[in-house]
Amino acid sequence: MQLVSVKKQNTFDATVSMIGRYIVENKLGEGARLPPETELAGRLGVSRNILREAMQHYRTLGIITSAPKMGASVAKLLPENPYGNYLPFLEASRDAVLPELIQMRYAVETGAGRFMTAGATPERLARLEALADELDRTGEEARRLELDGELHAELLRLPGNALFTGLIPLVIDFFRQLRPEPKTQLTRERIGREHRDIIAALRGGDTEHLVRLLGSHIEIYFTERSDDDGAAAR
Incomplete structure (x- = not known):
């Protein structure tokens, strides 16, 4: 793809779009260098300030990285945290967002469950066991929440699917940050027993049982909707 001058209207958005197209259409992989800043700004017909703002968009997503004297290069093509910029706004709408986030976590974890067993190597299972052991021993609540999040993040990493992994900051970390109240004590x-059962199902390769366990582990956060809103969330 050849870089051409962008239109003056919506300059920032057009610059962001053109940089993205340049990366994709030229099949730039991890480590590939982008043109120097001065050259890139000149070819796009935008100021260096606009270019830097557009490049920052991709840095925030983790797609572009920069190093002194090396310039910009492609770090990865899938963002690590696509929801990162929106989390403050989601938190400000906690009451409306939380029920939907609970549903999303349920869908993601149970959906990923069918692909977790393939990635459940002895090393990954040992990591899960170690997290479960530490969680059982720890009494400090903040540390327990952290360990619980790490354990569930490890579960979502098992399929080796970058899109599942990219959802961890939203469905695991942000979920923990909002501190939903379970409907049962x-x-x-x-908690320890359910985690052990999940790990045992993984170790035994029992996908159907694993999916049921993952679902019941999240269902405790579901709340009943009023008749006007339809059926119960679960």
């Missing part, structure tokens, strides 16, 4: 023993 959660004890340390129950």
